[in-house]
Amino acid sequence: MEFIEVKEGKTILNVPKEFLVKRVFYNPVMELVRDMNVVVTKCWIDYKKLKNKSYLDLLSGTGANGVRIANETNVEKVYLNEISSDAIKLTKKNIESNGLQNKTTLLHRNAKRLYALLDQRFGFVDVDPFGSPIYYIPYIYNFLDGGSLLSTTATDTRTLFGLKEDTALRRYAMKTVPIDFYREYGVRVLATSIILTLSRYSILARPIFGYSKRHFVKVYFEIDVGRSKLNKFLKENISFLNYCTRCLWREYSNEPIGKCGFCGKEAKVSYPIYSGKLFDEKFAEFVIGKKEEFSYLKNSKEIFGIFENVENENISNHYFDVHEFARKYRIDQIPSLENISNKLKENGFVASRTVFSKTAIRTNASFEDFVEALGNPKIKA
Template structure:
């Protein structure tokens, strides 16, 4: 295996030469942004935890994620960099030595599920190529009862409604095609995490969730079983009419008084997927660092903070304009109009041409 040496953050490391998807050990350079945000999110959690933490990078690949955690986060006790691919483990060891992190980093060659079932970790990071579904039960068993869980999903086509049966098979929820597909995908992923942890008397509280490029990323704090009941109260159905784009959330509906025939998705989590206070602290931490993509990360976090208090699901103005056969005002003009009428309104990171509001479908359409 031939290598090339690159730098990301404060780490110099080796990656295989050649095309990304043909390489014997996977490394995704486009995930730098999510690695940066993960560093700041875990740092904020560590300060709240007030003790040194152990982190499990369960699917480490080249080891870049875990190495950066060890180097760039304070309050780290140990970072376990695990991969079942022997070539990956060999490369991880090489990169640990290169960065002189042998005191903090431990390489591991184990099936991720077996590793997780044998140990308890304060922080678990699941960053698979594809779906995290096959690792979630083991993560639920392994995570410390006051821990922090970070999960990536790259199978957007299943979660976002392109392949509903695939979503049902992997996540136990059948997705539907909508114009708010990215948020629906993130919420299905969060629902899956909540329900898996609830089986082991752990409450997963979403703190930071976003969609960018080809993946969904979710961060949440684990709390005691007493919080599960409140989480489950926020589960309901999304009822969606693909003909007129009407949507209703809550109880399941097949048809309403206006003869809207709804497609249904659920039960899914309809509560908050962003904690405004936590997001502000992550933004403050990012601002202290010299990340290469700092401007993009600040922009994303500002938008997440703006939409944190908004209700579930956004309105894509392009889709509505097409359906209503009308010219819709510019986004900022529409947001001001909504706020003037006493409604909450904001942009959303999920879609550059969309608005989030509590106005309701009919009132929103009238205002456009």
């Protein structure tokens, strides 16, 4: 097997040349996610003044994430678990070449059996499978504690984006819809399924940061305990999303509406769906204060771009994709995003771009007010 050394952050990783092509076990495109893990982990320890600084990388592949966490953050111990012997061999090599033997423990187990072996809680648990992390959640709840951070990555994006309704019902126990704001929706679908799975064990998983790009959806959760807190959280944040595929009207509600509040046609209903905040503003502020520390990361600009936009992202729980509106409405020339935002601002609303889409606007304006800012175009069909 021919190896090649790649540098990610401050860490040297050995990966077989063929892995770079096939992207098995090690995927270079996911450096963005690993950079994000480094930033979030390092900051979370300081932000929370975390006592438990142990990290479980449940599905560690060749160790790219776990080894970087051990090397670039102040966690005390990283447990790297992986089922494949080939990947384990490489992880060992990566641990040794970075001199991290004392800071890491290598486990060669089925992640779904690990709970029988490890009777301990972790400050961090990372679940990064091929496909959906939901299958692992029932096997890791015992590893979580109040204050822990759960980091999940999913790559079943077509399902999360509402394009595979049957699969979503089977896999996530959720009714989904194809939608214009699909990247944020994907984050919400994944967040909902994890919140509701953990709630069965009386664990509150509160999203603190969500992102989606290319073929991945990523959500970090702050773990909390206490049943009455959890009940209140679910009551306030688990909703119905009513969506009209004809005119793109949308509304979150406590009861299903089913009829479009704009064109009057039948609306689809997606449920249950998390309608609360995706970002913790105070944590984002804390992270922004540490920006200089992370300037060495390849994806620093993109990651801090997200944190710096958190205040805007939290003004609503959806965004309007202007290109989708142009498809559904008789709009001869799509006004620039700037023009639409200015119009909304003139009318007294907050309007901004969103990190989820380059063709969308996030605003606290109602659907009717947004359509007005588009110049009140007619619906096509």
